[in-house]
Amino acid sequence: MSSVIHFQNVSHKFKNHTILNDVTLQIKDTEKVSIIGPAACGKSVLIKIACGLIVPDQGTVSLFDTPLNQCSETELTDLRKDIGMLFQSGALFDFMSTADNVAFPLRQQAILSEDIIAKKVSERLDAVGLGSSSALPISALSGGMQRRVGIARAGIALPKLVIYDEPSAGLDPVTTSKIYDLLSNDQKEHLNTVIVISSDIESLQKFTDRMIMPYHGDIIYDGSSDKIFDCKNPIVHQFIRGETQGPL
Numbered sequence: 554m555s556s557v558i559h560f561q562n563v564s565h566k567f568k569n570h571t572i573l574n575d576v577t578l579q580i581k582d583t584e585k586v587s588i589i590g591p592a593a594c595g596k597s598v599l600i601k602i603a604c605g606l607i608v609p610d611q612g613t614v615s616l617f618d619t620p621l622n623q624c625s626e627t628e629l630t631d632l633r634k635d636i637g638m639l640f641q642s643g644a645l646f647d648f649m650s651t652a653d654n655v656a657f658p659l660r661q662q663a664i665l666s667e668d669i670i671a672k673k674v675s676e677r678l679d680a681v682g683l684g685s686s687s688a689l690p691i692s693a694l695s696g697g698m699q700r701r702v703g704i705a706r707a708g709i710a711l712p713k714l715v716i717y718d719e720p721s722a723g724l725d726p727v728t729t730s731k732i733y734d735l736l737s738n739d740q741k742e743h744l745n746t747v748i749v750i751s752s753d754i755e756s757l758q759k760f761t762d763r764m765i766m767p768y769h770g771d772i773i774y775d776g777s778s779d780k781i782f783d784c785k786n787p788i789v790h791q792f793i794r795g796e797t798q799g800p801l
């Protein structure tokens with residue numbers, strides 16, 4: 554299996570706050586990985602480093618076997634065309650309709666006709682429960698609806714790597730299950746690599762095979778999703794059980 558993301562001895566800090574300290578990590582083609590951990594432990598920064606949106610202080614980051622520090626801006630833009638991303642902030646285009654936001658990655662590819670794009674957008678919006686909202690402007694959607702638009706958009710162009718930063722934040726349990734069904738169907742059909750950042754351990758255990766937990770610069774858990782409840786690290790132990798007593 555080829556490498557999708559490869560960190561070699563990567564370190565990064567913001568002022569005195571260490572996010573990664575000499576981390577070596579590899580995510581391979583077709584893997585389903587979750588990134589978990591307490592607020593502000595560096596989950597979003599980790600994936601931004603992986604996509605070249607943040608340049609780390611030290612180390613080498615490769616994306617699809619290409620070292621990012623040797624890429625021009627154009628090469629980086631080309632590499633990113635194979636990534637679909639739900640940003641935690643949403644990052645939707647306020648000036649476009651719901652349907653146009655979801656269609657955006659397909660129009661950028663400039664492969665499909667408008668008729669086929671419209672059909673795919675409609676299927677995708679139905680899958681996230683927004684079939685009747687396609688004509689609405691983003692400003693007319695609730696926070697949870699906007700998140701679902703971001704989810705519909707992230708996977709629509711069948712990217713080789715799709716990253717969902719907090720896909721279920723603000724969503725009710727039924728909608729959350731539907732979203733994970735969509736992610737799961739997409740992955741089964743296209744065998745892409747999926748990274749999900751979330752605290753919904755139960756859903757993550759069902760959907761992902763591997764869990765990674767950054768904390769104070771180290772990766773304190775990197776192993777199977779099934780076995781995380783056996784982990785003896787007291788921080789991992791407390792975090793996944795949501796206990797109030799412990800080192801966190």
Ligand SMILES: Nc1ncnc2c1ncn2[C@@H]1O[C@H](COP(=O)(O)OP(=O)(O)OP(=O)(O)O)[C@@H](O)[C@H]1O
Binds near residue numbers: 593597598
């Ligand atoms: N561009 C930046 N400049 C300075 N500090 C930053 C920057 N981006 C993130 N940070 C800091 O890095 C730390 C980790 O941020 P990150 O967004 O990765 O957290 P997180 O684990 O995703 O948290 P959450 O679960 O709340 O989303 C935080 O303390 C944040 O304030």
Ligand SMILES: [Mg+2]
Binds near residue numbers: 598641718
């Ligand atoms: Mg985050």
